[in-house]
Amino acid sequence: MENKVIIVKNLVKKFGNFVANDNLNFEVSGGEIFGFLGANGAGKTTALRILSGLSKPSSGEVSVAGYDAYKQTELIKKNIGYMCQKFSLYEDLTVRENIILYGGIYGMSKSLIRERLTELLSKLRFREYENRIIADLPLGLRQKLAFSVAVLHEPRIVFLDEPTGGVDPVTRRQFWEMIYETASRGITVFVTTHYMDEAEYCDRISIMNEGKIVALDTPANLKKQYNASSVEEVFIKIARPNL
Amino acid sequence: MKKFLGFVKKEFLHIFRDYRTLFILFGIPAAQILIFGFAVSTDIKNAGVAVLDLSHDEITRQLSEKIISSGFFKSTGSLLNYNDIDRTFKKGKTKAVIVFEKDFGQKLINEGNASLNIIADGSEPNTATLVTNYITAIVRDFNSELAGPAPNNSVRIKPEVKMFYNPNLKSPFMFVPGVITLILILICALMTSVTITREKEFGTMEVLLVSPLRPVQIILGKVMPYFILSFINVILILILSWFVFGLPVKGSMALLLAESMLYILMSLTLGILISTVSSTMQQAIFISLIGLMLPTVLLSGFIFPIENMPKVYDYVSMILPPRYFIVIIKNIMIKGTGILYIWKETLILIAMTVIFVGLSVRNFKIRLE
Numbered sequence: 347m348e349n350k351v352i353i354v355k356n357l358v359k360k361f362g363n364f365v366a367n368d369n370l371n372f373e374v375s376g377g378e379i380f381g382f383l384g385a386n387g388a389g390k391t392t393a394l395r396i397l398s399g400l401s402k403p404s405s406g407e408v409s410v411a412g413y414d415a416y417k418q419t420e421l422i423k424k425n426i427g428y429m430c431q432k433f434s435l436y437e438d439l440t441v442r443e444n445i446i447l448y449g450g451i452y453g454m455s456k457s458l459i460r461e462r463l464t465e466l467l468s469k470l471r472f473r474e475y476e477n478r479i480i481a482d483l484p485l486g487l488r489q490k491l492a493f494s495v496a497v498l499h500e501p502r503i504v505f506l507d508e509p510t511g512g513v514d515p516v517t518r519r520q521f522w523e524m525i526y527e528t529a530s531r532g533i534t535v536f537v538t539t540h541y542m543d544e545a546e547y548c549d550r551i552s553i554m555n556e557g558k559i560v561a562l563d564t565p566a567n568l569k570k571q572y573n574a575s576s577v578e579e580v581f582i583k584i585a586r587p588n589l
Numbered sequence: 590m591k592k593f594l595g596f597v598k599k600e601f602l603h604i605f606r607d608y609r610t611l612f613i614l615f616g617i618p619a620a621q622i623l624i625f626g627f628a629v630s631t632d633i634k635n636a637g638v639a640v641l642d643l644s645h646d647e648i649t650r651q652l653s654e655k656i657i658s659s660g661f662f663k664s665t666g667s668l669l670n671y672n673d674i675d676r677t678f679k680k681g682k683t684k685a686v687i688v689f690e691k692d693f694g695q696k697l698i699n700e701g702n703a704s705l706n707i708i709a710d711g712s713e714p715n716t717a718t719l720v721t722n723y724i725t726a727i728v729r730d731f732n733s734e735l736a737g738p739a740p741n742n743s744v745r746i747k748p749e750v751k752m753f754y755n756p757n758l759k760s761p762f763m764f765v766p767g768v769i770t771l772i773l774i775l776i777c778a779l780m781t782s783v784t785i786t787r788e789k790e791f792g793t794m795e796v797l798l799v800s801p802l803r804p805v806q807i808i809l810g811k812v813m814p815y816f817i818l819s820f821i822n823v824i825l826i827l828i829l830s831w832f833v834f835g836l837p838v839k840g841s842m843a844l845l846l847a848e849s850m851l852y853i854l855m856s857l858t859l860g861i862l863i864s865t866v867s868s869t870m871q872q873a874i875f876i877s878l879i880g881l882m883l884p885t886v887l888l889s890g891f892i893f894p895i896e897n898m899p900k901v902y903d904y905v906s907m908i909l910p911p912r913y914f915i916v917i918i919k920n921i922m923i924k925g926t927g928i929l930y931i932w933k934e935t936l937i938l939i940a941m942t943v944i945f946v947g948l949s950v951r952n953f954k955i956r957l958e
Contacts, residue, residue, distance in 0.1 A: 434792060434793055439606075
């Protein structure tokens with residue numbers, strides 16, 4: 347399965363003299379779950395913004411879903427989904443209205459939106475919530491719904507920026523089941539997280555430190571390489587080598 | 590386009606679902622108009638009037654009686670000499686003093702001409718104007734009664750009106766134009782800056798920026814509903830002030846609405862600019878209220894005439910958009926003038942809109958990088 351949906355070669359992003367992304371190189375395949383780890387301020391957010399077409403690289407080659415990150419940001423945006431840590435649905439709109447809104451923004455036809463809406467509501471056992479406003483929903487449900495909305499238009503890639511912040515373990519578990527299910531449909535999942543146990547669920551992870559990618563492999567290989575029992579240990583050894 | 594309309598619809602839903610927003614949009618303007626309107630009541634009831642009768646004859650007695658018994662006034666006493674005038678005014682109950690000159694009746698009969706002074710308390714300009722107008726009308730009425738059916742009414746009482754404390758009464762209280770000016774800039778700037786910073790604060794802005802919607806569409810989509818609602822607001826305020834206070838629009842309605850649209854647009858772009866420099870809703874509210882409301886009320890000529898201000902304030906007020914719109918709207922509504930007299934102000938508003946858009950775009954780009 348050599349369909350690379352993300353190709354990053356020698357990516358550099360500078361803000362004045364500050365180098366936020368220093369020569370990044372990685373590729374992500376279709377249907378892969380790619381964990382993007384790093385301490386706060388390591389440059390994750392900057393890279394994520396470039397990959398999602400929000401800002402342009404200073405130099406290097408970046409291709410997302412087959413489109414160039416310099417010239418084709420509009421096409422990139424059409425082919426990705428995005429869910430951020432802060433809650434991304436409108437609290438004063440109902441479940442149904444949120445779905446119709448996002449479907450519309452991504453240019454889906456009315457009939458397709460309606461079809462997905464029904465599908466989604468029955469899958470999540472959400473029917474009773476259809477006409478409730480988001481503010482009335484428990485946090486776990488909102489998070490699941492936000493994810494479902496992010497992949498509503500069947501993007502090639504979905505970017506999840508710390509999606510499980512503030513969610514209880516049971517919901518996190520269910521959330522990851524949804525991620526697996528999505529990846530199995532061929533949608534690439536690109537996820538940043540602070541939870542190291544979640545990193546273990548990823549197919550491959552990269553760890554950033556001070557603007558550079560310092561490790562990139564499957565969780566199992568990384569543990570072997572760093573002689574660690576968990577990804578958390580690997581992470582600490584990389585981010586805080588003196589400890 | 591379909592994407593865009595869906596987005597606009599969502600913004601309307603936000604507005605209609607939040608009773609606070611609705612209240613600010615429609616409740617406050619109506620309340621303002623009514624409060625200002627009734628505080629500046631155009632009715633006179635039982636206004637205190639004192640009489641200084643230096644003549645004491647049959648005619649002065651009749652005329653004073655006619656005035657006092659008209660239902661609009663009540664007598665606050667008879668004065669003995671000119672020195673009493675100031676004293677009675679200072680007591681506060683008396684709004685006007687009527688002075689009959691010496692030998693009033695005699696002069697009227699012999700010379701067909703007599704004069705009467707109406708001295709009003711100019712520290713309350715509106716009441717003063719009203720009171721003098723009412724008294725003048727009554728005197729005029731009395732005149733024609735005296736003259737009888739004869740067409741060549743040679744008998745004449747000439748009322749002379751004088752204002753104490755504020756002799757030229759340069760600020761006729763044009764509250765409706767002022768309120769429209771204040772309300773529009775406040776609501777438009779406040780609402781747009783809040784609605785945009787709200788998306789930032791809740792994190793939905795990120796999601797929108799990552800979506801295929803272009804930044805221009807996002808901003809337009811957010812601003813469009815407020816443009817429409819503010820425009821409806823203008824019409825409502827005009828209708829309200831017409832029905833409740835009988836204030837007509839003398840000039841061209843089309844021109845007034847077009848200028849209002851320009852002013853709304855300017856205020857909206859100002860709101861966008863505020864949203865680009867504030868990261869939280871509180872900040873946006875603070876800037877809009879303190880930065881716009883106070884200067885507009887105090888310096889735009891809404892209440893205090895700019896001509897009477899120290900030069901410094903005059904210069905400060907030049908950067909305030911409301912200053913220009915007040916001129917425009919007063920000209921159209923009250924004087925009934927056309928575009929020829931207000932093209933300068935119109936151009937200034939257009940220039941301000943362009944500047945605000947330019948600054949917003951620049952700030953927005955910096956933020957995106």
